[in-house]
Amino acid sequence: MNSSIKYIRYRLLLLTMAVAQTTAAQLPDKEANKVLGLVKGSLVFMQQEYQGTDLVAEHLFSGREMHTDSSSWQLSLQVKAVPGQKDAADIDAGFRLSTGNARSAAVAVALRFGQWSAANYLLVPASVYNGNRYRAIGNGYNPEYPKEMYYNPSVPLTISNNPRLSIEKGKAAEIALQTGNMATPAVCFFSPAARKGVIILTTQETSWGNNGITLQENASQDSFYIRVSSPAVRKMAPGFGDFHPSGDLAPAWTPGDECMIRLRVYVFDADGIPALLRRFMQVRKDLAPETALRDQLPMSQLLQMGRDICSSNFFHTPRGNYYKPENNNDFQLGWVSGMINTYPMLAMNTVQERQRVGEELDFVVNNLQGKSGYFFGGIKENGEIIPEKINPAFPAVQAMVRKNGDVLLWLMKHLLLLKVQGHAAEIHPSWEAAAQRLAGAFAGTWRQHREFGQYIVPASGEIAVYNSTAGAIAPAGLTLAARYFNRPEWFTIASEAARFYYRRDVAGQGLTGGDCGDISQDANSESAFGFLESLMALYDYSHDPEWLKMAETTAALCATWTMSYAYDFPAGSRLGQLKSNITGAVWASIQNKHAAPGICTGSGDGLFRLFRATGERRYADLVRDIQHAHTEAVNRPGHITSNYLPGSSMERIQPGDAEGKGSIGEFIHTRNSWTETAGMLMAMELPGMYVQTDKGNVYVFDHLTAGVIRKDATGMLINLHNPTSYDARVSVMAETSREARVPLNPAAFHQWPQVQVKAGEKVQLWISRNGKINVR
Structure with missing residues (x-):
């Protein structure tokens, strides 16, 4: 953006902030001011004129009307309390062009927070975490790491070139987004000084298209401005680690044109980032229109289709055989499904697929495990190891910590499933030895560094790149290995690591990240879901409610994605x-x-x-x-x-x-x-239908509908309908609420009974109090 235009635009916005405090009082927004006043916030309503994507004029509403040289506008405003939520207010702002014309204009509701701090945690779901206030590198997809990031325990969290607030004091910042850039159209922040959480929800669009959400922080970093506009008019649109001209256009208005911007604002007591995340999960759908999920493809049919594809991609090489995890013939371990896609094949419990899975496990442990116990991340068809995160200054071949966490978790799950299937005798000692060596490598790294890092050197076990939450899923694998091999010290290390990642990343920064091979240390969803797996593994092992509390906050973080x-x-x-x-x-x-x-x-x-x-x-x-x-x-x-x-x-x-x-x-x-x-x-690890027989609760995950016909002390009769055009085999998990307190074996799905329901058919199931199922 031209620096002079940017400066002019910024000065205009500073003026708007100053005026906002006086204009807000003239509007009948008592409920909004009651809520926003808790965090020194105020409201202002405006019309903006553009030339292309350049903002050339901004006009504020004073009362219900606003006049420019060429047009007159009306504002209809409804601000009201949200029933049952004393800490929330709905704001419906209707904008209408009464007379004149506006050749290229947008309208906006702005919220100004005058006691802002750079210490505040800022969240825009799936787009901005902790303000993205971190060092950024590169200008494109998967940037190279600079030399100083290697073998440096003090490396700061480093992200790609994403929309972000400034890490430099005395520097203003702007984040310009549209609602299609986020998982929920929302802006949230936590103020440690005020001990308040703020959540601002809006809708995807108005009649003019997707809404825009612009965030601005002044150079002093003590004033913050959130503008929700209709439509989005951004100069630049964020890409995959870079920016490009947005192509946004403000519409031409004619008399009678109008639109409505809807907001719901929550301001509530919060003692930390976890409180903000948990409240967000509770309210994130509050402005979403009621739209039913579509039941289209039974999970059993999905599972069969996937297995057919995977089975057809079994590949033979001189060094061993494997199910191809990608569209080429090379093998990539973990992350994008190498030695994970084997698991549903093993669950088929057929001689052919069990043999093939065994061949892949042999291939992995024979070709990819380094001297340290850690695994290399991939291997080409010709047997050449695939290095990861290469830097010419450091020739040692590196591998993703996340991939190694996947290997440990999924190798343990394979061993456990074989035992549940009754095939313990087919477990190769080399598989168990490989799992123990890998668990030992993780344990050694933790004892030495008190973290797992992001990239390691499998030959030596050194951490090549520190920081991030790349080891998020490692505690899950360590916990399963601790039970399987009777090594309680591994559970102790898994516990210490999980507490560290929760305290530093989830509760401390409101993000997890860095465990994808094609990003820097950016916040991401995979590490959040992986960390949730670790927390639930720790809970299943110990039954300590400490892990449940952490898991609930982490699940809320997952919901932001x-x-x-x-x-x-x-x-x-x-x-x-x-x-x-x-x-x-x-x-x-x-x-x-x-x-x-x-x-x-x-x-x-x-x-x-x-x-x-x-x-x-x-x-x-x-x-x-x-x-x-x-x-x-x-x-x-x-x-x-x-x-x-x-x-x-x-x-x-x-x-x-x-x-x-x-x-x-x-x-x-x-x-x-x-x-x-x-x-x-x-399709395997989620039951098609879950029933608690003593409470009469029924929950359907599959693409079917269920209704309780009657229930009594002996059981319950359920009507199950398959509305799809595919026959279904529905797995049913039935238990009492007391049994639900007992942790599940990771391979428990193997023992769930299945009920056949043909396409379009309805069946009645009698489920007795002890969980037995009869089809009627």
Whole structure:
């Protein structure tokens, strides 16, 4: 942006801030001022004129009217308390052009906070965490790390070139977004000085299109300004670690044109970032229109489609055999499904697939484990090790800590599943030895450094790059290994590591990140969901409520990454044509600005276990949303997405314009193994229907509907309907509320009974108090 224009624009906004305090009092906004006054906030309403994306004039409403040289405007304002929520207010601001014309104009509601501090935690779901107030590097996707980031225990958290507040004092900052850039149209912050949390919700769009959300901090970092505009008019749009001209246009208004900007503002007592996150999870859907999830594809059918694809991709090399985790022949371990897609194949419990899984485990432990016990991250078809995060100054081959956490967790889950299946005799001693060596490597790193780092050197075990939450899932693997090998000291280390990551990252910074191979140390969703798995593993091992409290906050952090509403896609886009409801799509990272069908790479069963342990339905709702959003991306006859094999899917669901406006609502015609693996895992590790027989509670995760016909002291009769065009095998988990307090074996799904329900059919199930099921 031209520096002189930027300066003029900033001076105009400072003037607006000053005027806001006097104009707000002239409007009948008692309820809003009562709420906002708790954090020294005030309201102002405005019309803005543009030339292209340059703001050239700004006009404030004084009372109900506002006049420019060429137009007259009216403001209709309704501000009211929210029933049942004394700390919230609804603000509906209607803007109408009465006379004249406006060739290129937007309207806005602005909130100004006059006692701001750089110490405040700022959250825009899936886009901004802790204000993104961190050192940034590069100007594009997956930037190279500078030399000083290697072998440096003091390396600061470092992110890609994303919208952010300044880490430098005396420097003003602006973050310009539109609602398609976020999982929930919201701005949230926590003020340590005031001990208050603030959540501002809005809607996706008005009749003019997506709303804009602009955040501005002055150079003194003591005043903050949030503007919600209709429509979004940004000079630059954020991309994948860079920025590009937005192409936004303010519309031409004619007399009678109008729009309504809706806000809901919450200001509440909060003793820290966790309180803000937990409240956000409670209210994130409050302004979302009621839109039902679509039951389209039974989980059993999804599982079979995924297995068919995976089985057809079994690949033979001179060094060993494996299911290909990507579209090429190279093997990438962990993260994007190498040695994770084996798990649903092993669960088939057939001789052929069990043998193939064994061949892949042999391939991994024979070719990829380094002298330290850590694993290299990948290997080419020709046997060449694939290095990660290369820097010419440091020739030692590095690997992702996150991939090693995946290896430990999933190797332990394979061993446990084989035992549950009755195939313990087929477990190779080399697999157990490899798992013990890896657990020992993690334990040694923790004892020496009190963290796991982001990248390690498998040959030596050295941490090559420190910091981040890349080791988020390692405590889960260590906990399973502690029980399996009777090594309680590994549980102690897992506990210490989890407390450290929770205190420093979740509670201390309101983010987790750095565990993706294609980002810097950016905040991301995968580390949050991975850390939740670790916390629930620790709870299952110890039954200590400490881990449940941490898990509930981490689940709320996961919710910030997950679409909370049915995005309204352009009618001509592929997702618009399919009328897809992507509530539950999971955003990737603050660098990779897209949502995705599923969690990379897991089922989210930690949310199910948290629901089971607490009885809180929000956790079940969250993972059910994720499963249904995944199905919206699955390619199948009559529902073409990837344009590939039936059951295939690809990782980008795009509500935003980070890849250009033409990408909104479109699929890339390819496939990603990890999204297919995530779908299979959800179909396995989540029950199709969960029942608590003593309380008469029924929760359906599958694409079916259920209703209780009657219940008594002996059991309950349930009507189960399959509205889809596919036959279904529905896994049913039935237990009492007392049994729900007992932790689940990670392979418990293997023992869930399944009920056949044909396409369009209704069946009645009698579930006795002891969990036995009869189909009537």
